[in-house]
Amino acid sequence: DAGVIQSPRHEVTEMGQEVTLRCKPISGHNSLFWYRQTMMRGLELLIYFNNNVPIDDSGMPEDRFSAKMPNASFSTLKIQPSEPRDSAVYFCASSGGATNEKLFFGSGTQLSVL
Amino acid sequence: GENVEQHPSTLSVQEGDSAVIKCTYSDSASNYFPWYKQELGKRPQLIIDIRSNVGEKKDQRIAVTLNKTAKHFSLHITETQPEDSAVYFCAANSGGSYIPTFGRGTSLIVHP
Numbered sequence: 517d518a519g520v521i522q523s524p525r526h527e528v529t530e531m532g533q534e535v536t537l538r539c540k541p542i543s544g545h546n547s548l549f550w551y552r553q554t555m556m557r558g559l560e561l562l563i564y565f566n567n568n569v570p571i572d573d574s575g576m577p578e579d580r581f582s583a584k585m586p587n588a589s590f591s592t593l594k595i596q597p598s599e600p601r602d603s604a605v606y607f608c609a610s611s612g613g614a615t616n617e618k619l620f621f622g623s624g625t626q627l628s629v630l
Numbered sequence: 631g632e633n634v635e636q637h638p639s640t641l642s643v644q645e646g647d648s649a650v651i652k653c654t655y656s657d658s659a660s661n662y663f664p665w666y667k668q669e670l671g672k673r674p675q676l677i678i679d680i681r682s683n684v685g686e687k688k689d690q691r692i693a694v695t696l697n698k699t700a701k702h703f704s705l706h707i708t709e710t711q712p713e714d715s716a717v718y719f720c721a722a723n724s725g726g727s728y729i730p731t732f733g734r735g736t737s738l739i740v741h742p
Contacts, residue, residue: 611728623673
């Protein structure tokens with residue numbers, strides 16, 4: 517398996533633009549997480565899906581953020597409109613199967629909002 | 631909910647020394663405690679984990695200890711090497727939950 521795949525690796529956009537981050541979890545994993553990492557706040561959980569259903573979205577900052585998981589192999593995190601304070605590294609992670617609670621992270625998306 | 635505190639935030643050691651990172655948790659129902667290592671510019675990766683029915687676990691130069699009574703757990707790295715330099719995150723999963731609560735991370739610097 518290629519591991520958790522995220523795209524794009526880097527995204528530079530202007531304030532007000534829509535940003536869409538993509539994630540493909542490891543095949544067979546039934547849990548998917550979106551995290552945001554900044555120096556100030558560390559690793560923040562944004563949303564957690566189990567079997568494609570959002571279970572905990574209490575970490576989603578505000579209505580500008582939305583996440584979907586239309587099927588077991590794909591998830592998106594959308595920011596509309598984007599703001600400079602959204603600049604961070606966004607990680608997707610998956611877990612499940614024989615490895616249970618162990619999280620496998622993607623390479624992350626470095627987002628810069630100018 | 632669970633709250634995980636991690637100390638120190640930065641740790642600087644000489645190559646060959648030992649390094650210890652400590653974490654405390656608040657939820658006595660937590661039963662799974664993983665440690666992740668994140669090298670500069672890379673993704674976090676699991677390096678070792680421990681469950682609440684075990685007091686200590688070792689894997690080569692790294693070991694983790696758990697004190698359920700005091701609700702704290704620690705990562706021990708012996709004979710540190712420059713390639714151990716990274717940010718280390720502890721985490722705790724409450725019983726039955728697949729959602730880990732992460733500590734703020736410890737930046738370990740190993741000087742050659």
